[in-house]
Amino acid sequence: xxxxxxxxxxxxxxxxxxxxxACALLIFAFGRRDLWRAxxxxxxxxxxxxxVLSMLPGSLAGTVYVYELVDFPPGIGIVFRADGLGMFFALxxxxxxxxxxxxxxGYLQGAHERVRFFGFFALCVSTTVGLAxxxxxxxxxxxxxxxxxxxxxxxxxxxTPEAMKAGxxxxxxxxxxxxxxxxxxxxxxxxxxxxxxxxxxxxSLEAGRxxxxxxxxxxxxxxxxxxxxxxxxxxxxxxxxxxVPVSALLHAVAVVKxxxxxxxxxxxxxxxxxxxxxxxxxxxxxxxxxxTIIAASVMALAQTHLKLRLAYSTVSQLSYIVLAASxxxxxxxxxxxAHIANQAFAKxxxxxVAGAVQRTTGRTQIHELAGLGRVMPxxxxxxxxxxxxxxxxxxxxxxxxxxxxxxxxxxxxxxxxVLLMVASSLLxxxxxxxxxxxxxxxxxxxxxxxxxxxxxxxxxxxLVSAAYVLLLGMTARVPGMPFSLAQAAVRFVTGI
Amino acid sequence: xxxxxALVIALPLLGGALALPLRRLGERGRIIVLVALAVASMLxxxxxxxxxxRGEPRMLSLVHFAPQVELYLRVDAMGAMYAATVVTLFxxxxxxxxxxxxxxxxxxxxxxxxxxxxxxxxxxxxAGNLVTLLVFYELFSILxxxxxxxxxTPEAIRAGxxxxxYILVGGSLILLGVIFAFHLAxxxxxTPGGILDPGSDRTLLxxxxxxxxxxxxxxxxxxxxxxxxxxxxxxxxxxxxxxxxxxxVATGCFGILRVIFEVFGVELVTALGVAPVLTVLAAxxxxxxxxxxxxxDNLKRRLAWSTISQMAYVVLAVSLxxxxxxxxxxxxxxxxxFMKGTLFFCAGLLASQAGxxxxxxxxxxxxxxxxxxxxxxxxxxxxxxxxxxxGFISKWVMGVGMLEAGHPLVLIVLLGGALLAALYLLQPxxxxxxxxxDETAPERLRPEAPPSTLVPIMLAAALSGLxxxxxxxxxxxxxxxxxxxxxxxxxxxxxxxx
Numbered sequence: 004x005x006x007x008x009x010x011x012x013x014x015x016x017x018x019x020x021x022x023x024x025a026c027a028l029l030i031f032a033f034g035r036r037d038l039w040r041a042x043x044x045x046x047x048x049x050x051x052x053x054x055v056l057s058m059l060p061g062s063l064a065g066t067v068y069v070y071e072l073v074d075f076p077p078g079i080g081i082v083f084r085a086d087g088l089g090m091f092f093a094l095x096x097x098x099x100x101x102x103x104x105x106x107x108x109g110y111l112q113g114a115h116e117r118v119r120f121f122g123f124f125a126l127c128v129s130t131t132v133g134l135a136x137x138x139x140x141x142x143x144x145x146x147x148x149x150x151x152x153x154x155x156x157x158x159x160x161x162x163t164p165e166a167m168k169a170g171x172x173x174x175x176x177x178x179x180x181x182x183x184x185x186x187x188x189x190x191x192x193x194x195x196x197x198x199x200x201x202x203x204x205x206x207s208l209e210a211g212r213x214x215x216x217x218x219x220x221x222x223x224x225x226x227x228x229x230x231x232x233x234x235x236x237x238x239x240x241x242x243x244x245x246x247v248p249v250s251a252l253l254h255a256v257a258v259v260k261x262x263x264x265x266x267x268x269x270x271x272x273x274x275x276x277x278x279x280x281x282x283x284x285x286x287x288x289x290x291x292x293x294x295t296i297i298a299a300s301v302m303a304l305a306q307t308h309l310k311l312r313l314a315y316s317t318v319s320q321l322s323y324i325v326l327a328a329s330x331x332x333x334x335x336x337x338x339x340x341a342h343i344a345n346q347a348f349a350k351x352x353x354x355x356v357a358g359a360v361q362r363t364t365g366r367t368q369i370h371e372l373a374g375l376g377r378v379m380p381x382x383x384x385x386x387x388x389x390x391x392x393x394x395x396x397x398x399x400x401x402x403x404x405x406x407x408x409x410x411x412x413x414x415x416x417x418x419x420x421v422l423l424m425v426a427s428s429l430l431x432x433x434x435x436x437x438x439x440x441x442x443x444x445x446x447x448x449x450x451x452x453x454x455x456x457x458x459x460x461x462x463x464x465x466l467v468s469a470a471y472v473l474l475l476g477m478t479a480r481v482p483g484m485p486f487s488l489a490q491a492a493v494r495f496v497t498g499i
Numbered sequence: 500x501x502x503x504x505a506l507v508i509a510l511p512l513l514g515g516a517l518a519l520p521l522r523r524l525g526e527r528g529r530i531i532v533l534v535a536l537a538v539a540s541m542l543x544x545x546x547x548x549x550x551x552x553r554g555e556p557r558m559l560s561l562v563h564f565a566p567q568v569e570l571y572l573r574v575d576a577m578g579a580m581y582a583a584t585v586v587t588l589f590x591x592x593x594x595x596x597x598x599x600x601x602x603x604x605x606x607x608x609x610x611x612x613x614x615x616x617x618x619x620x621x622x623x624x625x626a627g628n629l630v631t632l633l634v635f636y637e638l639f640s641i642l643x644x645x646x647x648x649x650x651x652t653p654e655a656i657r658a659g660x661x662x663x664x665y666i667l668v669g670g671s672l673i674l675l676g677v678i679f680a681f682h683l684a685x686x687x688x689x690t691p692g693g694i695l696d697p698g699s700d701r702t703l704l705x706x707x708x709x710x711x712x713x714x715x716x717x718x719x720x721x722x723x724x725x726x727x728x729x730x731x732x733x734x735x736x737x738x739x740x741x742x743x744x745x746x747x748v749a750t751g752c753f754g755i756l757r758v759i760f761e762v763f764g765v766e767l768v769t770a771l772g773v774a775p776v777l778t779v780l781a782a783x784x785x786x787x788x789x790x791x792x793x794x795x796d797n798l799k800r801r802l803a804w805s806t807i808s809q810m811a812y813v814v815l816a817v818s819l820x821x822x823x824x825x826x827x828x829x830x831x832x833x834x835x836x837f838m839k840g841t842l843f844f845c846a847g848l849l850a851s852q853a854g855x856x857x858x859x860x861x862x863x864x865x866x867x868x869x870x871x872x873x874x875x876x877x878x879x880x881x882x883x884x885x886x887x888x889x890g891f892i893s894k895w896v897m898g899v900g901m902l903e904a905g906h907p908l909v910l911i912v913l914l915g916g917a918l919l920a921a922l923y924l925l926q927p928x929x930x931x932x933x934x935x936x937d938e939t940a941p942e943r944l945r946p947e948a949p950p951s952t953l954v955p956i957m958l959a960a961a962l963s964g965l966x967x968x969x970x971x972x973x974x975x976x977x978x979x980x981x982x983x984x985x986x987x988x989x990x991x992x993x994x995x996x997x
Binding site for chain 2: 397406409410413414425428432436444
């Protein structure tokens with residue numbers, strides 16, 4: 004491995020998930036009072052963000068923080084390690100968590116079972132950061148499974164028959180995926196004798212092609228469930244019955260990104276770019292991802308329900324990351340990692356808007372959005388920024404991804420992916436621009452008098468994340484922004 | 500002072516941001532502030548000209564927004580000429596808008612996006628590398644949509660949809676081209692003589708070239724990519740269709756010029772053998788669009804077809820790859836902007852004051868609106884190419900250049916286009932002056948337009964004359980165009996006024 008990284012034992016890396024966990028427990032214990040619950044929920048996310056930010060300067064300077072919690076199972080252990088990719092994921096998810104928590108407090112006022120909701124919400128905070136900092140595949144798997152379990156009560160929060168049904172479907176998909184991952188973990192342990200994620204690849208050709216293929220297929224299929232690669236995406240649109248903050252969390256931050264993050268770890272740290280270059284499995288993965296990008300966009304085009312359109316758009320956007328990772332070139336890797344943040348902020352903005360519109364006007368269908376730009380200019384302005392980012396208009400976050408993904412594809416000598424990206428951008432334009440047109444260039448109809456902008460608790464997080472979309476597009480060079488971490492991560496995985 | 504190029508872009512951006520809060524000052528107060536910002540930006544652009552003429556290039560790296568990808572501004576002769584044209588015509592159109600726009604519409608939206616458009620277009624003019632060009636070009640193309648559909652009539656909405664589809668497809672082609680060029684050359688600033696390695700894969704070079712040219716060709720309305728122009732121009736408000744025709748279509752030509760001379764370079768384009776194809780396409784556009792213009796009764800549509808024909812001159816001239824004819828093409832971009840701007844301003848007044856939308860309704864218009872029709876006549880004669888107006892200068896330089904380059908056949912196309920222009924533009928003039936008005940038509944209450952619209956029209960018409968009479972003055976388009984052409988061809992051989 005590259006010798007430049009300095010490993011430092013640091014307790015903070017455990018503190019990040021542990022403090023959030025403590026807050027979750029406090030919510031379960033003392034969360035009856037609205038004020039206390041809000042304080043605990045916010046402190047869970049803010050503390051985590053503060054800890055991650057405090058590690059940022061060191062991480063950018065090349066320090067890698069490690070901490071071994073327990074040596075169980077012997078020789079593997081629950082070990083944490085914050086490298087570039089892990090820090091990137093932790094930074095993105097903890098930033099988003101703060102805004103989502105504020106939004107959830109505003110959104111769920113007066114809803115039922117709020118203690119359960121915010122308790123599990125804070126548990127997810129804890130699990131996601133644990134996942135980001137996992138040093139080995141077993142730790143990663145542990146938190147991956149925990150995340151599934153912690154999100155289930157959130158998915159079924161409304162407890163309607165559809166919600167329960169969606170919850171069952173969610174569990175069926177993700178637990179099967181988890182089993183596949185477990186099989187993969189065992190196989191890798193057997194083939195490589197270690198599970199560490201600290202190296203750019205631990206498997207070698209000596210393991211034999213059939214076994215390598217099997218390990219690759221089960222790991223990719225396992226993580227691919229949460230990453231919603233077609234045909235494993237079925238749970239995602241169904242889970243749309245959940246409350247909006249949960250959809251935002253499922254779709255933008257924790258769950259789907261956990262799948263994608265796992266895939267990146269498998270590609271860059273378990274198999275390694277060199278080995279996969281020889282084996283060529285990623286060509287097939289790229290084909291699946293390319294198909295998903297186009298097919299999911301076409302399905303998004305057919306949706307008339309705003310949240311469902313958002314869901315299919317997520318499926319499509321996630322495969323950008325998968326496609327970029329499977330191209331195995333440094334620039335494409337940069338696109339893959341950067342898109343974790345770019346997609347997350349833009350998509351969470353859209354979900355916030357969908358929720359704010361629903362709360363303020365009760366509207367959920369796309370054709371009902373007519374004229375809302377006049378009534379809720381700030382909310383729809385945020386939506387516009389996110390939509391332009393997905394269409395990959397320059398200066399918006401999505402353009403950065405598209406640019407590096409295209410260059411990465413050319414670096415790999417596979418120009419057809421460039422055409423696919425252009426087609427995908429046009430499809431994105433085809434399903435976002437009509438919404439913008441409806442919102443801004445039509446008269447509002449059938450709205451009761453006095454309907455105005457969404458409440459501050461819903462609007463403020465929306466505007467913050469929309470501003471971040473612009474920021475991500477324009478300040479990629481600024482150290483400390485997620486992009487600089489992505490570069491550090493790419494240097495490690497590709498050895499450049 | 501090196502931040503001057505960034506400043507001239509920032510001023511209209513500020514105007515765009517202020518359009519909403521400035522509502523408090525009232526209509527008049529807001530327009531005064533916006534005009535002041537546009538004037539400041541214009542003076543800034545003019546202040547750049549002496550340095551450009553002395554050959555002192557200015558470069559400014561704005562933002563590195565990703566490794567190897569930076570927003571990079573550069574002021575060269577062609578960019579400065581185009582920027583000066585853009586900012587002057589925008590200022591005139593802004594003043595005109597104040598008098599022309601119907602009150603109670605979406606004026607705030609209009610002014611905000613209007614000022615933003617100005618900023619993006621200046622960014623296109625000063626773009627120092629392909630990424631910067633792409634960024635500003637896409638921003639202004641997409642964000643011009645609210646201006647196109649400003650009236651929100653069903654036709655405007657339909658035209659807007661057509662516009663956005665053409666623009667997105669064109670933009671995607673440009674993006675493809677830029678990515679291929681980036682792959683071949685890396686992050687190189689635009690350089691006269693080209694940035695691509697002639698030894699690269701020939702197929703890839705050809706694909707890059709056609710992606711870029713076709714992408715910009717959509718904006719330049721090069722047939723067969725012109726479909727949006729005849730629908731969008733009549734649907735947009737006149738103040739904006741003047742800009743669409745005057746400078747926005749020219750942006751496409753501007754992009755093609757950058758691609759040919761500063762991405763590929765004359766030698767590589769010659770070696771690829773793509774120029775003759777462009778010549779043929781442009782020649783067809785010149786003649787066919789002019790014929791269609793002659794057959795069109797709707798005044799604004801006729802002017803739109805005329806724009807397609809006139810802008811194809813630029814591509815036609817450039818495709819010959821000779822210095823003098825290139826200088827002529829550049830001058831034509833600038834001259835055409837003011838003449839066509841005047842015509843659209845007049846067409847807007849004819850429609851709003853007298854309800855005249857068709858050429859066949861123009862009988863006697865000169866009696867009702869003498870000043871408007873005088874300006875219309877000057878601009879129409881200019882486009883036809885009557886000496887000593889601006890259009891004559893550009894056609895003369897192009898014509899001489901075509902002969903110098905040894906292409907007499909192309910000269911015939913040029914003259915044919917001019918003859919047809921006389922046919923389709925002098926007919927409305929003749930109708931207005933020499934046909935008595937239909938007696939049954941009721942007398943209008945407002946015969947002549949308000950001064951705030953007449954002043955910009957008069958100024959634009961005066962510029963059409965001035966750019967012809969004083970063409971050789973340093974700092975006017977001809978001198979800048981010659982300097983730009985000299986840079987593209989690596990010599991001053993093409994310089995010197997005719």
